[in-house]
Amino acid sequence: MAGKTAQSRLSRNRTRSAWLFLAPMLVTLFVVAAWPLGRTVWFSFTDASLDLISQARWVGIRNYLEWVDWGDGTGQYYGLLADPRWWRSVWNTVRFAVVSVSFETLFGLVIALVLNQSFRGRGLVRAAVLIPWAIPTIVSAKMWAWMMHDQFGILNDMFMRLGLISEPVAWTASPDTAMIAILIVDIWKTTPFMALLILAGLQMVPQDIYEAAKLDGVPPTRVFRKITLPLIMPAVLVAVVFRALDALRVFDIVYVLTPNTDATRTMSVYARENLFDFDQFAYGSAASTLLFLVIALITISFILATRMDLEGNTT
Amino acid sequence: MKLKTILGTLASASLLATGAIAADLTIVHGSIGRDQEVLRSQLDKFEAATDHTVTIVSMPESTTDQFGQYKLWLSAESDDIDVYRMDVIWAPQLAAHFVDLTPHVADIVGDFVPAAIESQTVDGKLVALPMFLGAPALYYRSDLLEKYGEEVPTTWQGLTETAQKIMDGERAAGNDDMWGFVWQGAAYEGLTCDAQEWVHSSGGGRIVELDGSIQINNPEAAAALDLAASWVGTITPEGVLNYKEEDARGVFQSGNAVFMRNWNYAFALAAGDDSPVKGKFGVSILPAGEGGQSTATLGGWHLGVTKYSNNQEAAIELVRFLNNYENQKERAIITSRPPTVSAVYLDPDVAAEQEFIPLWKPVVDNALPRPSAATLRKYNEVSSAFWTAVHNTLSGNGTGTENLAKLETELTRLRGPRW
Numbered sequence: 195m196a197g198k199t200a201q202s203r204l205s206r207n208r209t210r211s212a213w214l215f216l217a218p219m220l221v222t223l224f225v226v227a228a229w230p231l232g233r234t235v236w237f238s239f240t241d242a243s244l245d246l247i248s249q250a251r252w253v254g255i256r257n258y259l260e261w262v263d264w265g266d267g268t269g270q271y272y273g274l275l276a277d278p279r280w281w282r283s284v285w286n287t288v289r290f291a292v293v294s295v296s297f298e299t300l301f302g303l304v305i306a307l308v309l310n311q312s313f314r315g316r317g318l319v320r321a322a323v324l325i326p327w328a329i330p331t332i333v334s335a336k337m338w339a340w341m342m343h344d345q346f347g348i349l350n351d352m353f354m355r356l357g358l359i360s361e362p363v364a365w366t367a368s369p370d371t372a373m374i375a376i377l378i379v380d381i382w383k384t385t386p387f388m389a390l391l392i393l394a395g396l397q398m399v400p401q402d403i404y405e406a407a408k409l410d411g412v413p414p415t416r417v418f419r420k421i422t423l424p425l426i427m428p429a430v431l432v433a434v435v436f437r438a439l440d441a442l443r444v445f446d447i448v449y450v451l452t453p454n455t456d457a458t459r460t461m462s463v464y465a466r467e468n469l470f471d472f473d474q475f476a477y478g479s480a481a482s483t484l485l486f487l488v489i490a491l492i493t494i495s496f497i498l499a500t501r502m503d504l505e506g507n508t509t
Numbered sequence: 510m511k512l513k514t515i516l517g518t519l520a521s522a523s524l525l526a527t528g529a530i531a532a533d534l535t536i537v538h539g540s541i542g543r544d545q546e547v548l549r550s551q552l553d554k555f556e557a558a559t560d561h562t563v564t565i566v567s568m569p570e571s572t573t574d575q576f577g578q579y580k581l582w583l584s585a586e587s588d589d590i591d592v593y594r595m596d597v598i599w600a601p602q603l604a605a606h607f608v609d610l611t612p613h614v615a616d617i618v619g620d621f622v623p624a625a626i627e628s629q630t631v632d633g634k635l636v637a638l639p640m641f642l643g644a645p646a647l648y649y650r651s652d653l654l655e656k657y658g659e660e661v662p663t664t665w666q667g668l669t670e671t672a673q674k675i676m677d678g679e680r681a682a683g684n685d686d687m688w689g690f691v692w693q694g695a696a697y698e699g700l701t702c703d704a705q706e707w708v709h710s711s712g713g714g715r716i717v718e719l720d721g722s723i724q725i726n727n728p729e730a731a732a733a734l735d736l737a738a739s740w741v742g743t744i745t746p747e748g749v750l751n752y753k754e755e756d757a758r759g760v761f762q763s764g765n766a767v768f769m770r771n772w773n774y775a776f777a778l779a780a781g782d783d784s785p786v787k788g789k790f791g792v793s794i795l796p797a798g799e800g801g802q803s804t805a806t807l808g809g810w811h812l813g814v815t816k817y818s819n820n821q822e823a824a825i826e827l828v829r830f831l832n833n834y835e836n837q838k839e840r841a842i843i844t845s846r847p848p849t850v851s852a853v854y855l856d857p858d859v860a861a862e863q864e865f866i867p868l869w870k871p872v873v874d875n876a877l878p879r880p881s882a883a884t885l886r887k888y889n890e891v892s893s894a895f896w897t898a899v900h901n902t903l904s905g906n907g908t909g910t911e912n913l914a915k916l917e918t919e920l921t922r923l924r925g926p927r928w
Contacts, residue, residue: 244584245605270922344748345686345760364748367694369904452751454573454696456897456906470577472893473602473886 231486237479244475257480274480282456283464284488290373290460291441291492294380299434301381302388307422309389310396320393327386335450338379342366342451369457376447376458383447384440388433395429396422431502435493442489461485531560532823538594538810539568539575541754542774547843548831555830561823570753572596572698576889579603583815591818592827595637596698597628597809598881602888604631607813611635613825620834625849628878629811636813638828639849641840643808644869644876645702646792648761648769648779653679653789661793663803665707665736668768668796672744675767684765689744691757692770696900699753701879701892702806703770704899707733709877711798716895717880717920721928725895726917733798734902734909741903750904762786770795772808776865777845792865794872807876809849841866847873884928894919 238257242250259276263269274280309320326334341349342365350362365375399422407417445462452458454467465485469478496502536552538544545567552563568575576599582590583606595603611618611634618626618635625639647668649661657675662668672689679687693699705716713730717723741747746760754771761769762778764785769775779786794803812831814824830836837848842862847869853859854870881888898916902909 244580247584272922343756344746345756345765362746362748364746364750367748367751369750369906453571454893454896455900457904466577467893470580471573472890474890 234479234482234486237476238483240476242476242479243473244470245473247475250476253476257477258484274477274484279456279459280461280464280481280484283459283461286373286458287442287444287460287462288492290377290380290444291438294377294384294441295434295437297377297381298385298388298437299430301385302392302433303430305385305389306392306396309393323389324386326383327390329383331383331446332450334383335379335447338375338382339366339451342375366452369455372452372455372457376451379447379451380441380444384437388437391433391436392426392430395426395433398429399425428502431500435496435502438496439489439493442492443485461488530823531562532820534561534563534591534820534824534827535566535589536563536592536594536812536827537566537568537579537590539570539572541570542778543844544774547840551831551836551839555827558830559823559826561820561827563827566590570755573889583817586817588817588819590815591820591824593637593813593815594640594810595813597643597807597811598698598879598888598892600629600631600636600811601881601885603813604634604636606815606817607634607636608816608818608821608825609634609636610638610814610825610828614638614829617829620850620852622849622851622873624807624874625809625811628807628809628882637811638813638832639809639811640832641809641837641844641846642849642873642876643772643774643810644805644847644872645706645770645772645795645808646776646805646865646869646872647795648771648775648790648792650675650767650786650789651791653767661791662768662796665711665733665796665798669736669740669744672767676744679767686765688746688760688766690740690768690770691745691749691752691760691766693753693757694741694745694749694900694903695751695753695756696896697753698892698896700896700899702808704734704737704895705806705877705879706770706795706804707737707798710795710801710804712801713798715877715880717883717891717928719883721883721924723917723920723924725920726913728910729798731909731913734899734913737899738903738905738909741905750900761790764789773845773847773865773869775845777843777863780845792868805872805876807873807878809847811849884924887923887928890923891920894923 237250239252239254240250241253241256255273257273259271259273261269262272305323309316309323329337341347344350344362344364344367347362347365349365350359353359354362363371365371403421403425404417407421412420443462444460445466448458448460448463449466453463459467461481462485465478465481467478468474468481472478536548538548540548545565548565552565556562568578576596579593579595579599580603583603593607614635621639622642625642626635629635629637629639647661653675654661654671657671657678659671659675662671668690676687676689692703694703701716708725708730709715711729711733713727713733714724716725741749749757754775757766757769757771758775758778760766761771761775762784776792778784779790781787795805797803812828814821814828818824832849834850834853837850837853838856838859840846841848841853841856841859845863845865847866848854848859854867860867879888880891884891894916898912898919901907902912906912907915
C-alpha cells in the first residue's frame with residue numbers, strides 16, 4: 195500500500211516535471227504559431243486593411259463567399275470561393291506538389307541507395323550531394339533564372355549545341371514551360387533532402403537480413419522489393435509528408451522565377467499578393483486560412499491513406 | 510531598429526552638447542542603371558555639407574516588388590527608413606504615411622514642372638517632391654536602318670514591317686541572335702505601361718477613363734493587343750514575356766535588337782564607352798496606331814519623407830538637397846533621366862552632354878499618366894488585372910477581344926459601386 199502511494203507520487207512528480215519541461219516549447223508554439231494563425235483566421239472574417247488594421251470590423255463570411263444582387267434580379271457571387279484566380283492557384287499548387295514530390299522521392303531513393311554502398315570517397319560525395327540543399331532558395335532561384343534566360347542562358351546554349359532544341363526556349367516566360375522550369379529548380383534543390391532522409395532510413399536496416407538473403411540466393415531486385423523497401427517505407431513516408439507540406443506552401447521559387455503569372459501562381463503567392471500588393475488584407479487572410487485548411491486536409495488524408503505510424507507503436 | 514534608435518539617441522545626445530544635431534538617415538530606392546552610384550556620390554556631398562550621415566537601402570528592380578516591401582514597412586510604422594523614393598503612381602495609395610511637404614518646399618515648388626507636382630499632390634497634400642521623370646522612347650539602330658534604307662517607323666504597323674525586314678536580312682547574313690523589337694513583357698507594372706501605350710496610341714482610350722468609367726473593351730484596344738501578340742515569337746523573342754527593363758536593355762545594348770521600347774535611363778548606358786551599340790543608335794518618340802497619336806506613359810520617381818521618421822527635419826533637408834538644381838543637372842547628364850526642375854531642360858551643359866533631355870521636354874509634358882488617380886487604393890489591382898489580360902493575350906491564351914471582355918467584367922467587379 196505504502197509502496198503504491200510512493201510510486202504514484204513519483205509518477206505524479208514525473209508528469210509534473212514533464213509539463214515543466216514542455217512548458218517553454220508550448221508557450222513558444224502558442225506565441226509563434228497558434229496566436230498568428232488565430233489572428234489570421236479572425237482577420238479573414240473582417241474588413242481589415244493593412245493601414246487600418248486596428249479598425250477591423252466583423253463582416254462574417256463575406257471574404258469567402260457573398261452573393262451581390264445587382265438589384266435587377268441578376269447578381270454575382272463574390273469572394274474567394276467564387277474567384278477563378280484562387281482556384282487556379284490551388285490547382286497550380288497541388289500540381290506542383292504532386293509532381294515535385296514524386297520526382298524528388300524517386301531521385302532521392304536512387305541517390306540514397308547509391309550513397310549507401312561503400313566506395314572510395316563516399317564521405318566527400320555525401321557532402322557534395324547536399325550542396326543544392328545548402329544554397330538559399332532565393333540564390334539558387336536567381337541562379338537558375340540566369341541559366342534559363344532565353345538570350346544569355348547557358349541551358350539553351352548547351353541544348354542547342356547538343357542539338358536537342360532547334361531554337362532558344364524561353365523557359366520562364368512561356369506559359370507552357372514556366373511550371374516545368376519551376377519544377378526543375380525545385381527538384382534539383384530538394385532531392386538531396388529526400389536522399390538524406392531516406393539514407394538515414396537505409397542505415398537503420400540490419401545488415402544480417404541482407405546476409406541471410408544472400409545465403410539463400412535471393413535475387414537483388416527481390417531483396418529490394420521484399421526487404422529494403424518495406425523496411426525503409428516509414429522513413430520515406432515521413433520524408434514525403436515533410437516535403438509535401440513544404441511544396442504546398444511553396445513561395446520563394448515561384449516569386450523569384452515567374453511572379454504574377456496565371457500559369458504558376460501558387461496559393462502562397464496569391465495570398466501575399468492580396469495581403470500586401472493589393473489593399474485586400476482581409477481577403478488575403480481568408481486565402482491564408484484556406485491555404486492552411488487545404489494543407490491540413492491533404493496531410494491528414496495522406497497520413498490516413500498510408501496508415502502512417504506517427505505514434506511509433508510498431509515493433 | 511532598436512539599435513539604430515539607441516545609437517541615434519546617443520549620437521544626438523552627444524552632439525546636443527556641442528550645439529549641432531547630426532542625424533543618421535536612411536534612404537531607400539530601387540536602383541536601375543547608374544542610379545546607385547550617382548545617389549551615393551550626391552549623398553557624400555550632403556554628408557560633407559551637413560553633419561548628417563545617410564545610408565542607402567537598395568531594392569529590387571521591379572516596382573511591384575518594391576511596393577510590397579514599402580507597404581509592409583509603412584503599415585508597421587517603421588522608423589527604419591526616413592526617405593522613400595516612390596513611383597509616380599503610388600502617391601494616392603500611400604499618402605497617409607507621408608509628411609505633407611507643401612510648407613517645407615513653398616519657396617522652391619514654383620521651379621518644378623507643374624504636372625509633376627500635381628501628380629504627387631493628393632487632396633492638397635504634397636506627398637513627395639519630384640526627383641526625376643520618365644517618358645519612354647523608341648530606341649532604334651540607326652546603322653541598321655541606314656543599311657536597309659528604312660526610316661524610323663511612326664506607326665506600330667510600320668515598326669512591325671521594318672523590324673521583320675531588318676531582322677530577316679541580318680539573320681540571313683549570319684547573325685542568328687538578331688531580333689526586331691524588345692520591350693517589357695513580364696507580368697508586372699512595366700507591362701501595364703507598355704500596353705497602355707499600344708492601346709492609347711491606337712485610339713483605344715485609357716485603362717480606366719478619367720471619370721472612372723470602364724471603356725477598355727473596344728475594338729481598337731483589342732486590335733492593338735493582337736498586333737503586339739503577333740510580335741511575340743516573330744520579331745520579339747518569346748522570352749519577352751518575362752523581360753523587365755534591364756532584360757530588354759541587355760538584348761539591345763549587346764547589339765541583338767533593331768528596336769527597343771525603354772525608359773530614358775537606357776540612353777546614357779547604351780551610349781556609354783563600353784557599349785557595343787555606342788554611336789549606332791538613336792531615339793525617337795514611340796510609334797502610334799493608324800490615325801492615332803504617339804503615347805508615352807508618364808513615369809518618374811519622387812522623394813517622400815515618412816511620418817514615422819525620427820529625423821523629419823534632416824530628411825526634408827536631404828530631399829531638398831537631392832532635388833536642387835546642381836544635383837538634378839548632374840543626374841540628367843549621368844543617367845539621362847528627365848529632370849523635374851524646368852530650368853535644367855534649358856541648361857546649355859545638359860544640352861551639350863545629353864541631347865536627349867531638351868529634346869524630351871515636350872514628350873514628358875504630354876506623357877499619359879496611369880489611372881492611379883481615378884482608381885485610388887484599388888490601382889494595384891486594376892493594374893494587375895490589366896497586365897494579366899495583356900499577358901494572357903501575348904502568350905496566346907485567348908485573343909485581345911476575349912481577354913478585354915474578361916478584363917471589363919473584372920474591372921467592373923473591382924470597382925463595385927465606386928472606385
